Amino acid sequence: MHHPQLCKDEGVKIVVTDHGEGDHTDFIMSARGFVKLARPNMARELMAYGVIDVEYRRISCQYPGYNMMLKIKEHSKFPDYLALILIYQAGNKDITAVQMWQEECKEWKAMRRAYGGVWDIVTPPRGPINVRVLTESENEGQNWVRLDGVIPYYWEAGLIYDTTVQLA
Known part of the structure; x- marks a missing residue:
């Protein structure tokens, strides 16, 4: 209509x-x-x-003065279940995958896209968490971006953590 x-x-x-x-x-x-x-x-x-x-x-998003942030969703339960959403993501790139570093087995573990822009994982890694996101754009193709130590050891549901980077 x-x-x-x-x-x-x-x-x-x-x-x-x-x-x-x-x-x-x-x-x-x-x-x-x-x-x-x-x-x-x-x-x-x-x-x-x-x-x-x-x-x-589609137009490029702009968030002047903000880095990309990770918000721990309110229904997360430390230390057994972690759900997050990336906010203030500037630019024209899509995030197509999110992974967390598993120090004990020395490998990246994929997070599941739960719904919309929310990614989750059962039994997340212990300690400060390294995250990497796979970005995709028409002009640049695919690219992994590492966010080292972005989530602290004792993360809390509802809090927002600064990645110190922007994807634009």
């Missing part, structure tokens, strides 16, 4: 963290996204449609 009378002519910038697969949709947009997209006082009418056609193009 096309509803130009409800949407701003100039468009909006919205951060998309996941590609949806349900209800024949490409993106699942939050209520806040609908409010930004709608003309003044038209958000409720636009949201009432539930599924709308959206024209979009």
Whole structure:
């Protein structure tokens, strides 16, 4: 459905963290996204449609003054289960894999993409955790980026840790 009378002519910038697969949709947009997209006082009418056609193009994300951060998801349980999401990731690169270094067996252990941008692992490594992420872009192909010691020995659910790097 096309509803130009409800949407701003100039468009909006919205951060998309996941590609949806349900209800024949490409993106699942939050209520806040609908409010930004709608003309003044038209958000409720636009949201009432539930599924709308959206024209979009990908642009490079910018987070001035921020490094990429790792947020430990609230449902993580030290030391047995770790779920994280990478936030403030600038640039035009996709993260297609995340791994953690297992010092005791000297190998990288893959994290599972749980949902959206959330990665998890059962029985994460002990001690300060080294992470590496596989980035992919049309111009540069694939590239591993190491984040050494980014997660401390006693990590805590809900906390955010600075990687000191940016992928842009």
